[in-house]
Amino acid sequence: MKLGLLPTGVLSRQVDALDNIRWAADNGYEVIDLPASRADAVDLVAKLGLEVGAMNGMLPQLVLADQDQRQERVKTALDGVKWAADHGVKRLMMSHARDLDVSIEENIEIARSSWGPVAEEATNRGVLLCIEHWPNAGKNLAITPELWRALFEAIPAPALGLCFDPSHLVWMGIDWLRALREFGTRVHYAHAKDTEIMSEGQYNYGIYGKQLNKKSPGENGWWRYTLPGVGVVHWGNYIGALLDIGYDFAVTVEHEDNLWGWRDNVDRTRLGLLVARDVLKPYLR
Numbered sequence: 001m002k003l004g005l006l007p008t009g010v011l012s013r014q015v016d017a018l019d020n021i022r023w024a025a026d027n028g029y030e031v032i033d034l035p036a037s038r039a040d041a042v043d044l045v046a047k048l049g050l051e052v053g054a055m056n057g058m059l060p061q062l063v064l065a066d067q068d069q070r071q072e073r074v075k076t077a078l079d080g081v082k083w084a085a086d087h088g089v090k091r092l093m094m095s096h097a098r099d100l101d102v103s104i105e106e107n108i109e110i111a112r113s114s115w116g117p118v119a120e121e122a123t124n125r126g127v128l129l130c131i132e133h134w135p136n137a138g139k140n141l142a143i144t145p146e147l148w149r150a151l152f153e154a155i156p157a158p159a160l161g162l163c164f165d166p167s168h169l170v171w172m173g174i175d176w177l178r179a180l181r182e183f184g185t186r187v188h189y190a191h192a193k194d195t196e197i198m199s200e201g202q203y204n205y206g207i208y209g210k211q212l213n214k215k216s217p218g219e220n221g222w223w224r225y226t227l228p229g230v231g232v233v234h235w236g237n238y239i240g241a242l243l244d245i246g247y248d249f250a251v252t253v254e255h256e257d258n259l260w261g262w263r264d265n266v267d268r269t270r271l272g273l274l275v276a277r278d279v280l281k282p283y284l285r
Helices: 009-014 017-026 036-047 067-086 104-125 145-154 166-172 176-182 199-205 235-244 266-283
Strands: 002-006 031-035 051-056 091-093 128-132 160-164 187-192 194-197 223-226 250-254
Touching: 002 051, 002 266, 009 266, 017 031, 017 036, 031 036, 031 250, 036 051, 051 250, 067 091, 067 104, 104 128, 104 145, 104 160, 128 187, 145 160, 166 176, 166 194, 166 223, 176 235, 187 235, 235 250, 235 266, 250 266
Parallel strands: 002 031, 002 250, 031 051, 051 091, 091 128, 128 160, 160 187, 187 250
Antiparallel strands: 194 223
């Protein structure tokens, strides 16, 4: 299994994609994700001996109640799948933002009609569609095992699957190891991000998080995303379970640890990525 990098925060905003690729190649990373806006970087990835993990932002939001708008976006998504297949890009990250004006049940039916043909085309072309199950404060659709089951039943095409990330499931109280094993056949990509649970904050604020004197809209006070090895995920168990379900591609670091500068400090962000590399590498031999 290989070690991957998803440039986040300051690396995605202020560092050119080509520089991120070179840094990854020089520092022990073997796979890197790319933004759709820099499709030109695919050739450099291959030249430096790396692989493209996934392409981000190529597929638009498809779960929309407006049928005309949805059909136009499906055409765009089908073009994206064709581009990926033609350029040897195996994985495309897939938006799963839901339409907040209709019920969850209606969202699933809309997903069936819009994701379905895209997933079938991807299956035919050997491209995998990867949904990272980030809840986004309830604004996303594929966020729990209950909803994964419903969506995969509605859309059986095997190209549609998960970018599995234990960090989201940790703070949601979902057994990430059980979920990984249950949905193993639909795990198309794997992220490496951890979560720290702060018991004092959990006692004071509960699952809805801090309500008073917030420093930022997203402040919750009882959990935070961290680098691998800093939170509660046992990385040997995680990688062992990935191997057990037959996953053999990359474990890709998604750095969102505020203590390691990911929002605004390039040098500290990269130090954090070296920490993550050293935590994960012993399990990836």
